[in-house]
Amino acid sequence: MIESGSATPRELLMAAIRPEIVKIEKVLVQDLKQATANADPLLSQVLEHGILNGGKRLRPLLVVLSSKLCGGTESGKGVDIYELAIAFEYLHGATLFHDDVIDRADMRRGKSSVNKAFGSIAAILGGDFLHSRSMNLVGSLGGKEALQIFCQATNAMVDGEFLQLRNAQNYNLSEEDYFSAVRGKTALLIAATCEIGALAVDAPVAERQALAEYGLSLGTAFQIIDDLLDYQGDVTQTGKEIGNDFKEGKMTLPLILTLETADKEDKERLLLLLGDREARQNGFQEACELIEKYKGFSMSKQKAEAMVTSAVSGLALFENEQNSTILSIFEALAQYVLTRNK
Amino acid sequence: MIESGSATPRELLMAAIRPEIVKIEKVLVQDLKQATANADPLLSQVLEHGILNGGKRLRPLLVVLSSKLCGGTESGKGVDIYELAIAFEYLHGATLFHDDVIDRADMRRGKSSVNKAFGSIAAILGGDFLHSRSMNLVGSLGGKEALQIFCQATNAMVDGEFLQLRNAQNYNLSEEDYFSAVRGKTALLIAATCEIGALAVDAPVAERQALAEYGLSLGTAFQIIDDLLDYQGDVTQTGKEIGNDFKEGKMTLPLILTLETADKEDKERLLLLLGDREARQNGFQEACELIEKYKGFSMSKQKAEAMVTSAVSGLALFENEQNSTILSIFEALAQYVLTRNK
Structure with missing residues (x-):
């Protein structure tokens, strides 16, 4: 167990992972310097603008922790696990660079996006550079x-x-469609971080699979919360305005669950708000009230909680005295995903 | 030697490489089907729109030919050389997808660009998919x-x-700056095709280096001709309008050489045409006449010819009876780069 006292669970988690985050940040700064x-x-x-920007470094952290949970030491099987880990931050960065071009987003983590600060050419090409760098690191350090x-x-x-593009403004979207897009968009890569961490220390297949499953559930919960923050987040914490998904007609879980359960009149009203560009711009507040009325937010949160429970329970095979500290970090991380506000 | 008769050198080359191109095309179609x-x-x-579009397949061809020149058989050292080769077509495709977003180009090889036909989101994401697929193929088939x-x-x-961005509208650009940008933008990847073809069959270092040098010179010549076609190409052959580089103020070799040699009056006139957006739109014809006057086109062509000569002479170490047919293909390819009209 992480040592307690009067600290909150989040403070305890942050204290436990801080040394890893510091190392990851250091390797990231050095590698970026060398690569450029x-x-x-x-x-x-x-x-530098796009990568050294106070990101949470969740993906590299999961690589490092997964390798350690599988008995890896600092250097894995001769692999520098931190160097391998930052590949995931580069890839994440590459997707954010390109996403911000696609979404024409001005802000990212409370400062200007690369797209806003340097223009779309720099954002597209910079993303390509990071993409290539990340593949090179994984291929050379992690193997085929x-x-x-x-x-x-x-x-x-x-x-x-692409699935999400196809789903946009499809107001009949099912939960299944949503989870299918989330799996591809977010969860599989989080699963890959965990699995590749395990692979780097030659972990047995059962351990690799358990960690991949953990990542899949954690990633899904992460995206549900991300989508909730787009309705309920605090701009001073998240660094981005709320309501973007609704205004773009993007169907996320709170809306889908509400449309499934609302009575005829409310459903029609919500569809009316959604169906027209102008109505979407002005109707965000009213939509939130309707979602609230049908508990769309709390039901979404519950689905995320179920994912987190499932994530943690899948790690049972690692339970032994030696692993108790690191397992409690995995548990705390999963809880953090649920309670994060940015 | 390639068997002659009454055929032109280009016809002879095309006949000699046709079986390889057919195989490359077949593997490309199959792999794309499987990947998607x-x-x-x-x-x-x-x-499919962006990749199966009648491309020349120069890059995969160079991989296959280089492996064969180094004594490789169809399957290399257990590597399917055609599968490895198409990675370069994917990467090329990825860069064209992104370039067409950046340049807002409507046409590519005589039909609509991906950007025009499907929009920038599809072009950015589709490029990312190809990029990733290409890295995966090279990593798994070619090794670290x-x-x-x-x-x-x-x-x-x-x-x-980025260098080219920085160079844009810098009308003092030197030949050295130009060649430095061309090296990164085009030539190093062509060099990589040749080197990786050699590497796939465990060729000795001297052979790998000779092929990399060939690719570097060939790639440079290729880009010079590309830049000449932007002034002198026939839209019915190239599938794209001429004059784009000039209209964007992009400094390529014909302009650079002309500015270096023109008398004061003509140089000032050319700078006047270049320096203003509107003047660039209307002044293309006049600029061409000035470049012609100072032999900017023919001097550029000569530089490309010198590159081709250097490319071919670097392959001397491969000369023996057994290699004569394939070496003559390498020579003919280099000549083709000079005389291509699309």
């Missing part, structure tokens, strides 16, 4: 199998985005 | 060293694009 040593100064600037898992996850991500 | 078997139908459509060379080349490509 001979690069155009503007490219370096773009990458890791690269395969990684590429499958990145391609599923693209596929999930 | 479970993908969103729109994603498949986007990729091949992946390293490949990623270095792709990152140099991004860096070259």
